[in-house]
Amino acid sequence: MSLSTNLPAVYIRTRIPKTYQRQPIISRLISRYDLTINIAAALLGNYDRNYGWFDLELQGSPENVESGLVYLQALNIEIFRLTLKNLLEPRMKKSQPAILDRVNVSIEQMDTVTEDEPENDSTQEAGQTTLTKVQVCIPDRYRAQPVISRLVSRYKLTTNITSALLSADAEDDGWFDLELWGRRKQILLGLRYLEQLGLQTWL
Structure with missing residues (x-):
């Protein structure tokens, strides 16, 4: 959408x-x-x-x-x-x-998560807040969708973009390195959302 x-x-x-x-x-x-x-x-x-x-x-x-x-x-x-x-x-x-x-x-002019996942080196615990680092490839078919924005608005994750490469060419994929801050369940749900979109991710 x-x-x-x-x-x-x-x-x-x-x-x-x-x-x-x-x-x-x-x-x-x-x-x-x-x-x-x-x-x-x-x-x-x-x-x-x-x-x-x-x-x-x-x-x-x-x-x-x-x-x-x-x-x-x-x-x-x-x-x-x-x-x-x-x-x-x-x-x-x-x-x-x-x-x-x-x-x-x-x-x-105006146009009218239920299972725990194994720990990995990219995850650090800080009290009840977890930091997970993930690299995600967003293909050109999702360019018009606010994928990263939804990680914040839907899953209440503080999302920092540490590296990004997305050209203005509509045929190119986008590559983003993200830091996701939030409770463990929120992060798992956010990662599941990316998986459900069929996006490639690397932790």
């Missing part, structure tokens, strides 16, 4: 500096501001040691989308391109003109 067109969407190209690459910035946008985020393109890790690049589609209520953009601005994360749906544009012009002044903005 693709993202709903019932809510305003914002398309951004953002550059995340190295100082924030160990923090779950995208995960916080989802959990704190109730946003659905689809990653359209990404480059993070050894490909560029100083910055990470993401093309993101943010979808949610106008208030939440605006709050998410303000959060990025407060972290001094650069937004290079911002495409607003027409329902959000007047609000942003009125309440957050500084954001619009700093980026290239264009406007679009």
